[in-house]
Amino acid sequence: GAVVSQHPSRVICKSGTSVKIECRSLDFQATTMFWYRQFPKQSLMLMATSNEGSKATYEQGVEKDKFLINHASLTLSTLTVTSAHPEDSSFYICSARVGTYNSPLHFGNGTRLTVT
Amino acid sequence: DAKTTQPTSMDCAEGRAANLPCNHSTISGNEYVYWYRQIHSQGPQYIIHGLKNNETNEMASLIITEDRKSSTLILPHATLRDTAVYYCIVRGGLNAGGTSYGKLTFGQGTILTVHP
Numbered sequence: 001g002a003v004v005s006q007h008p009s010r011v012i013c014k015s016g017t018s019v020k021i022e023c024r025s026l027d028f029q030a031t032t033m034f035w036y037r038q039f040p041k042q043s044l045m046l047m048a049t050s051n052e053g054s055k056a057t058y059e060q061g062v063e064k065d066k067f068l069i070n071h072a073s074l075t076l077s078t079l080t081v082t083s084a085h086p087e088d089s090s091f092y093i094c095s096a097r098v099g100t101y102n103s104p105l106h107f108g109n110g111t112r113l114t115v116t
Numbered sequence: 117d118a119k120t121t122q123p124t125s126m127d128c129a130e131g132r133a134a135n136l137p138c139n140h141s142t143i144s145g146n147e148y149v150y151w152y153r154q155i156h157s158q159g160p161q162y163i164i165h166g167l168k169n170n171e172t173n174e175m176a177s178l179i180i181t182e183d184r185k186s187s188t189l190i191l192p193h194a195t196l197r198d199t200a201v202y203y204c205i206v207r208g209g210l211n212a213g214g215t216s217y218g219k220l221t222f223g224q225g226t227i228l229t230v231h232p
Contacts, residue, residue, distance in 0.1 A: 004159075006159070032218065034219055034220075036222075043203075043222045043223060043224050043225065044154075044160070044222040045222075046219055046220075046221065049219060091157070093159045093160070095159075095160075095220075097218055101218050102148055102165075102218075104150060104162045104165055105162070105218075105220055106162060107152075107159035107160045107161070107162075108159050109158055109159045110157070110158065110159045112157070
């Protein structure tokens with residue numbers, strides 16, 4: 001089945017530094033990927049839609065200058081958390097759609113970010 | 117996209133069928149019903165999806181009522197490893213237009229606990 005790989009699975013960084021998270025589609029090409037964030041005991045919240053070769057579309061309330069998204073190829077999207085603060089500590093999850101518009105999304109295993 | 121309502125939690129005995137209900141009374145004609153589950157600290161796992169016909173795969177069955185206002189996910193023989201949060205999501209189809217981009221909007225889901 002379709003596999004979405006996320007790296008790293010866990011990262012700890014100091015406040016003020018930047019962290020890059022990679023999302024790869026291993027056995028298919030993904031023109032669109034989605035980035036979610038999940039705080040403890042809460043549901044997933046969509047942050048942005050990443051489109052290959054164009055600018056990402058951010059959900060309301062998500063700062064595009066803080067969460068930089070690059071989707072430079074059909075198999076790789078990256079999320080960079082810039083100038084991270086403790087409140088950015090969360091579980092970040094990417095997903096990609098396989099096939100047509102109505103096809104299901106497949107998710108990576110997430111990245112646990114802890115900002116100290 | 118139409119909103120969904122699910123029970124907060126359910127219990128099921130190991131080996132028995134788990135029937136998870138979902139109400140989506142405002143669903144429109146071109147919206148699909150998707151089911152995902154999330155085991156603690158992992159990314160969501162796709163289970164099944166459908167439009168109006170009942171669907172079955174190796175993981176589960178999806179029963180959609182004739183008026184499409186509700187559906188039930190059936191895990192025929194629940195195991196301890198099926199303990200997870202189950203999300204029922206309704207998403208617009210190809211002609212939904214707007215800015216949906218095929219994204220999935222997660223609610224709070226149902227916490228299913230399978231016990232010995």
